[in-house]
Structure formats: C-alpha cells, structure tokens
Amino acid sequence: MSKTLFDKVWDAHVVDSVPNGPQILYIDKHLIHEVTSPQAFAELEQRGIPLYRPQQVVATADHNVPTLNQHLPIKDALSRKQVDLLSKNCENHGVTLYGLGHPYQGIVHVMAPELGITQPGMTMVCGDSHTSTHGAFGSIAFGIGTSQVAMVFASQCLLLNKPKKMRIKVDGDLNQGVTPKDVILYIIAQLGTNSGTGYFVEYAGSVFEQMSMEGRMTVCNMSIEMGARGGMIAPDQTTFDYVQGREFAPKGEEWEKKLAYWKSLPTEEGAEFDQEYSFDAADIEPMITYGTNPGMGIPLSGTIPDSGDQNFEKALNYMGFNPGQSLVDHPIDYVFIGSCTNSRIEDFRQAAAVVKGRQKSPAITAWIVPGSQQVAKQIKEEGLQDIFEAAGFAIRQSGCSACLGMNEDKIPSGAYCVSTSNRNFEGRQGQGARTLLASPLLAAQTAIEGKLTVINSLEPAL
C-alpha cells in the first residue's frame, strides 16, 4: 500500500504496540526549556530514575528570559530561580545547555533548526506546542506536557495513539505581498481552530514546494492553532540545502547515507489521507486577525463578519471591534516582530526592506526580537540592525519575549499590538492586551504608518 510521509516516519519509530491501546514511539530528539522541564527533572529524582539518553536531549533558555541586559543576573527572583534550575538540572543529568549568553541560545524552535539538530525523518518532541515547527523538515515533531517530558527522560519513548492524517494542498502563485504567514492564517481562518484536532497535517502543493525553509517553518509552526498535533512538509532539495553544513548536520559518508533515506520519505502517489483540503493560492490576500483565537482572521481588505454567537461577541468586546468594521486605518500602539513563528533572518529581511529609509510612526512602540543569538548576529552583519535602529525600532535580545508576556516585555491593557507571533488569546501578550496577528511585512508597514494600511507602495519586491 502506498504510504504517506507521516506513515513512513511514524512506522519507523514504533518500538511496540499495546494490544487495543497506544503504541510505543521512539523519540530521536528531545528539546527542553526552563518552563516545562523542572517538574519533570524533579519527578526523575523523586523516583530515583536516571535520564536514559542525555545525548539526545538539548536545552536552551527562552520563555522566561529577559531580552535586555542578558549579561546581568536576571532581576526577577522567580525567573532567575527557574533559569538557574535549568542549568543545575542539565549539569546533574549531563544534558547540553545553550543557556543565556551562549552564542547558540535562542527560541527552541529557531535555534534547533539553525544548528542542524532538526533533520528530516526524525521524531522530535518538546514541552511546547509549537514544536510542530520542526515538521517543516519532514520530521514528526510535536508538543508534549511535562509528564511526557519525564517519560521521554526516563525511556526516550512515549505512549501514543497514532493520529489521523490530513493533507492541505495550496497550488498556484501567491499574490504580491502575501507571505507564508498569510498562507497559514488563511488556512486556519478557512478551517477553524479545532479542525485539526486528532490529525497530523501534511502541507503539499506548489506553494509549499516553492517556499523557503523559513517560510515552511512559519507554516508548520501554526499547525497547532488549528488543533493539529503537528504539520509536515516533504523534504526536498530546499530542505537538504538548508541542513547541509550546519553544526550538527551529518557529514561525509553519514550525510550521503542519510540523504538517500530522506529522499525516500515523500508521500507516494495514491497514498490515502483521512481528510483532504485544497486551496487556490490566488485567493489568499495579506491577512490580519480581529478576534481572540487565530481562526478569527480576515484579509486586511475585508470586514469583520457578524455571527450573533455569544463567544464571538465576547471576543469582539475584548478587542473593542464591531461586526462589519474594516480594520484599515485602525490606529495601533505596538508592533512586535519576533516569536518562533517569525523571528528568523528572512522575516527580518522582509521587514527591513519595508522600513529602510523610513521612520516609524511616533505613535508606535516597535520591538524587534531576534529568535536566536545567531539571528541577532546576522541582523547586525547584514546591516538590518542599522536600518531598524535608524527608523526608531528597539532591538532586543533573543527569547520568546512579548509572544507570551512572561518576562517584562508586555503590552499594556487595552493597547493594540500588531504581532508576528502565533496567538491572539485574551491576555496572551499582557493582561488586557489586544493582539492582531500578521506577517512581518504588514507589521513593519504598520510601524511606519502608525495604523493598519493595505499593503501598498511601501511593499518591496519579494
């Protein structure tokens, strides 16, 4: 029988099956960070179990780190304790840590791919729902809870029921000004926030084939926002070129062996999916969200729909919007370009192309938060930092920052923030903060204009 990409990777990692129950899935790489790992380490210690395969675990500090003065001790006592505990746990259990100050530190879903830790055909987990990002390489990557972090520590395995398979195809040519972020916001707006629950998604079609690895990561990253455990894209020459030569990528003979295997992974003709959707690229416009879940998105040129539903009204109340309203010309207070969705070098190149030679609006506070130390370095080397600084943007150090408002990078109550992150939930960016999700391109343009404007003459040639 013809197999899908997902089947091939999953089946190659099944250790055993429990009759009438879950399967034991072997995990190749386990990424950890400071917020969802301490209780798992504590559990190992309480039960006197050693960490089984420390060399398959990689740690970084990202969620709860300051983005200013990272060379100084962390001011907030609880955050400092949490970050220190990660260092101590990693040391005690022999886990490699790229902590604050290390040149490889960064948001876990930015630093692992750029180091070549993420590779096609792998199974990867992390105590973070956006682990789906790594599926861009044709790996099975998904977020887990802390109890599962402890299970992987103890056995390098998880007990799971095999998810169902969905394929989402987008074919055709994207319109000017439409980025990978718009593609995924469009898909989620079309299908809804729980359409993917119980599924693993494969994105296919010419749009994804032509997309860069950064763009593919943006798309796979947001799979969880439609409820899917993960998203995948078949590995191809773009994938191989990205991985080759990176720090932890296979080398020499090993590379040739892996490459041959990776080339065998794509979904075969005739393979079956439990659910399929297809979209036409020409229908996709630059997107913006107006509500409190990522499915509440419209083309910026459109108007907010009316639903009459209580939950819908609650969301619009929170956002201070009305049904039928257009968001064009709506004033904005903050612009945040960062997060594991859009904080890679390509995202900043796009934003800088819009910003170059212009000044941000005085009404806007604009933050640039690189996804990793390596991206920060690249921004500097490519001269993008100068462009942003000259325009009045504040450049922070790498971390999750205002994506989840765990550190001091919070949006004030009632303020509107155009954000390149992935969640517009109530209070996500700070209590009472109002988040509008958009692409780095639209975010940059908003910072210049001080309000939402249709992608226009400011648009660079993509």
Next chain:
Amino acid sequence: MKKLNKIESSAVPLPIENVDTDQIIPARFLKATDREGFGENLFRDWRFKADGTPLPDFVLNQETYSGEILLAGTNFGCGSSREHAAWALADYGFRVIVSSYFADIFRGNALNNGILPIQVEEEILQKLLAATSNNPQTSFRVNLEEQVLEAPELGIKVDFAIDDYKKMCLLNGYDDIDFLLSKKDEIQAFEKSRSH
C-alpha cells in the same frame, strides 16, 4: 497518580468555547518549579481583577456553583501545551471535565494527572449546561469502570469512550513511566536494530 473510578457530584458550568490554556493559567504564573498551588490562579484573569478583587460574575466566584465536575464549551484546553493548566484544575479540585471537544495535548495532560476528560455530543453538553445553570444542585454520576456519565434528574445517561490502557491507568493510579520502564529491553533492542 490519584486513582479515579466513581464520582458523584454537582457541576460547575463554563459555557465558553475554545477555552485556551492561557486562560486556564496565564503565563506569568508559570515561573514556579513545582506542581503545587496552581489552583489559586486557575482562570486568574476571568476570576479576579488586576488588583486581586474577585469578579462576581465569574462562575467560580458564585457560591451556588460547586463540585468536582467542570462542564465546559467545545474545544476545551486548546493552545499552549502547559501541563500547568491540568495541575491548576486538579489543584482546584476538579476530577472530571465534560465538553464536546478537547484539544489533543490537554486531553493527554489531564489523563496524566488523574483528571478524566469526558467527550459528549454538543447537544448533550448544551442540555447539561442549561440544567446546571438553572439548578446548580443538579447531580451527576460518573462511572469510569462502566464508562457512563449520568444525570439522573435529567434522565440523561450516556456512554463515553476512553482508551483501555488509559482507563486501566486511571482506575489503578498508574502512569506511563512505570509501563515504559518495564519495556526497557524492547527499547534497547529497537535502538540496536535501527539502520538510520
């Protein structure tokens, strides 16, 4: 893990859809490094004003509603994978959550913390929510062994699905670590057998 089999209790209605784990426990409370005490901040920003005074309209602040069962709108527990959400619900005293849809990661986290997620048809959920909102004393019986949820006063009795393995874990208070450790030989054999 705490064992669970039969629960008899009134329920707390939360007819909000797409409740994400950021609402269940906001990120600023994730700095803790142990599992205890999250119940205090369960639904923090719906339950309290910024200055800490309770918001009287929120159901957890209404004394008439209580119980070990939470009735919640569809797609409960979406968003962040934070298990802190399950810890907060358990710490507050919920043992069963009834909804018409659960987000995948949350469902797993709940089961790993002795909370039983019961999925029912949307129509049934709406009946249960309405009944409890009208009469907070409406009683419910959950029997995990038989996989039945019952609301005797309403004449409602529904079966629910749960994987045999997870059911065994909840009934006995076992967790996956014990099971996975018992499979060490198979895991090692698998590691040796891999060609790529």
